[in-house]
Amino acid sequence: MLRKNTILIIDFGSQYSMLIARRIREMGVYCRICVLDDSKKNISRDLPQGIILSGSPDSVVKKDYQGSYNFIFESGVPILGICYGMHVISLHFHGKSITSNRKEFGRAELLIHRQCSLTQGIYDYLDDLGNSILQVWMSHSDIIADIPKDFQNFASTKNCRYAIIGNEKRRLYGVQFHPEVTHTNQGRRILSQFVINICKCKSTWKLDRSISHIVQRIRNRVKNDQVILAFSGGIDSLVTAILIHQAIGKNLFCVFVDTGLLRHNELNRVSKYSSKFDFNLIVVSAKNRFFIALRGIHSPEKKRMIVGKLFTEIFNEQARIRKNVRWFAQGTICPDIIESQSQNKKNIKSHHNVGGLIGLSRSLKLLEPIKNLFKDEVQEIAKKFGLSNRIIYGHPFPGPGMSIRILGEVKERYCEIVRKVDYIFTEELLESKLYDKVSQAFAVFIPVKSVGIMGDNRRYEWIVSLRAVKTDDFMTADWVYLPRKLLEKVSNRIINEVESISRVVYDISSKPPSTIEWE
Ligand code: XMP
Numbered sequence: 447m448l449r450k451n452t453i454l455i456i457d458f459g460s461q462y463s464m465l466i467a468r469r470i471r472e473m474g475v476y477c478r479i480c481v482l483d484d485s486k487k488n489i490s491r492d493l494p495q496g497i498i499l500s501g502s503p504d505s506v507v508k509k510d511y512q513g514s515y516n517f518i519f520e521s522g523v524p525i526l527g528i529c530y531g532m533h534v535i536s537l538h539f540h541g542k543s544i545t546s547n548r549k550e551f552g553r554a555e556l557l558i559h560r561q562c563s564l565t566q567g568i569y570d571y572l573d574d575l576g577n578s579i580l581q582v583w584m585s586h587s588d589i590i591a592d593i594p595k596d597f598q599n600f601a602s603t604k605n606c607r608y609a610i611i612g613n614e615k616r617r618l619y620g621v622q623f624h625p626e627v628t629h630t631n632q633g634r635r636i637l638s639q640f641v642i643n644i645c646k647c648k649s650t651w652k653l654d655r656s657i658s659h660i661v662q663r664i665r666n667r668v669k670n671d672q673v674i675l676a677f678s679g680g681i682d683s684l685v686t687a688i689l690i691h692q693a694i695g696k697n698l699f700c701v702f703v704d705t706g707l708l709r710h711n712e713l714n715r716v717s718k719y720s721s722k723f724d725f726n727l728i729v730v731s732a733k734n735r736f737f738i739a740l741r742g743i744h745s746p747e748k749k750r751m752i753v754g755k756l757f758t759e760i761f762n763e764q765a766r767i768r769k770n771v772r773w774f775a776q777g778t779i780c781p782d783i784i785e786s787q788s789q790n791k792k793n794i795k796s797h798h799n800v801g802g803l804i805g806l807s808r809s810l811k812l813l814e815p816i817k818n819l820f821k822d823e824v825q826e827i828a829k830k831f832g833l834s835n836r837i838i839y840g841h842p843f844p845g846p847g848m849s850i851r852i853l854g855e856v857k858e859r860y861c862e863i864v865r866k867v868d869y870i871f872t873e874e875l876l877e878s879k880l881y882d883k884v885s886q887a888f889a890v891f892i893p894v895k896s897v898g899i900m901g902d903n904r905r906y907e908w909i910v911s912l913r914a915v916k917t918d919d920f921m922t923a924d925w926v927y928l929p930r931k932l933l934e935k936v937s938n939r940i941i942n943e944v945e946s947i948s949r950v951v952y953d954i955s956s957k958p959p960s961t962i963e964w965e
Contacts (some may be wrong), residue, residue, distance in 0.1 A: 676701060
């Protein structure tokens with residue numbers, strides 16, 4: 447049966463599948479994501495009005511490439527393949543893909559040499575010959591060497607001859623770049639061409655993110671049970687707390703774990719908000735447990751897992767103390783899931799609030815009331831609750847805290863140092879009114895000694911790095927060009943106010959290829 451105004455995303459394991467869904471959701475069109483294994487059933491049960499084939503960390507050039515996807519192409523609906531998805535389409539129709547020795551990662555200029563329905567009238571600028579030029583975002587090693595017979599080539603980049611291909615009659619399109627990523631300037635418009643103009647979906651769907659709807663859903667699920675919430679005091683857990691509190695009042699226990707890995711003054715902030723909203727706040731002092739567990743551990747993933755495991759242990763203990771606790775709640779949002787999803791994916795990092803909850807008592811059910819929302823949607827709700835701009839637009843702080851901002855082994859002393867540096871950096875960003883202009887800024891402790899001089903004395907002390915990035919969705923990010931005056935002041939303050947630092951460096955790497963956090 448045809449499911450009107452619905453797009454199906456077949457997920458080949460791309461970290462961006464949720465972002466594609468997000469873009470379609472923004473258009474007001476309903477979309478489902480399903481993994482390849484479920485897609486045959488999914489298509490035969492509910493035929494969508496269009497199909498998008500996602501990217502993938504895999505390569506179609508590999509020997510074990512399966513590629514028998516007749517059911518997708520027999521559906522007869524328009525299909526858009528993104529990156530790997532484009533190769534799937536091309537190979538199905540007997541095109542040829544190869545691994546290129548000129549890989550493309552990052553921004554690229556795309557020249558449209560023939561317009562098609564996907565790019566009709568869309569360009570960033572026109573070159574001297576009147577050709578449409580688009581800035582797109584690439585992430586691939588495979589390229590198409592020969593396109594299928596009935597396909598046309600519409601666009602190229604310097605390193606990729608076939609960057610947009612298609613068969614207009616059959617409404618099949620492939621793009622080598624990622625239109626779902628904000629670094630492709632016109633990505634939204636290109637996706638919209640496919641969804642609205644080619645698939646003819648109507649913008650009728652609206653995400654129900656109304657507060658009363660979420661609160662009612664929590665009430666229906668939880669009933670009279672008690673809930674413990676992993677409460678860090680950041681916007682996600684705060685909004686989650688307010689929503690659950692509205693639903694079940696004093697049956698909610700907000701558990702704040704003092705890990706010793708936190709930023710300056712974190713507990714004070716959390717206490718302030720808790721009394722404002724009248725939460726049951728439980729503060730667990732667990733510094734020693736964390737430092738002991740992290741002793742001698744160097745691997746970033748192990749550190750994440752240890753921190754996650756300890757968190758889980760503590761929440762289990764807190765649940766056990768209270769007899770009626772049946773639920774464990776956390777402020778997971780959509781991007782957390784995107785970056786952590788290990789199903790069919792190469793795990794980039796295990797975000798502890800998703801990946802590390804292994805070991806959570808089986809008697810606890812998971813409550814994640816905002817897990818389908820993206821950051822700006824959570825911010826919208828936070829505004830309605832009257833939260834301050836500092837909370838709403840505050841820089842995110844990762845669950846494993848300073849443990850992933852201290853390279854290698856975590857020591858309490860390193861933690862104190864990086865906390866002070868982080869505080870100075872933040873204070874100066876606020877003072878210079880630049881805090882809101884960057885998406886995330888922090889300090890990283892590098893446990894390597896370097897020579898310096900202070901007064902007449904030689905110093906042989908540690909290095910810290912400052913990092914500031916600008917991003918829309920934290921999936922890709924650019925380093926920020928901070929004013930020299932500010933950097934100078936921050937550096938001076940750090941050297942003068944924080945003992946044991948002899949050198950301050952500034953991180954000028956973007957994501958990708960780097961990630962935002964250093965570990
Ligand atoms: P990366 O380093 O993966 O970071 O580019 C993207 C965003 O995610 C945050 N981050 C985490 N948040 N638990 C969290 O709650 C984690 O384990 C974690 N690791 C990274 C990071 O601070 C940035 O905002």
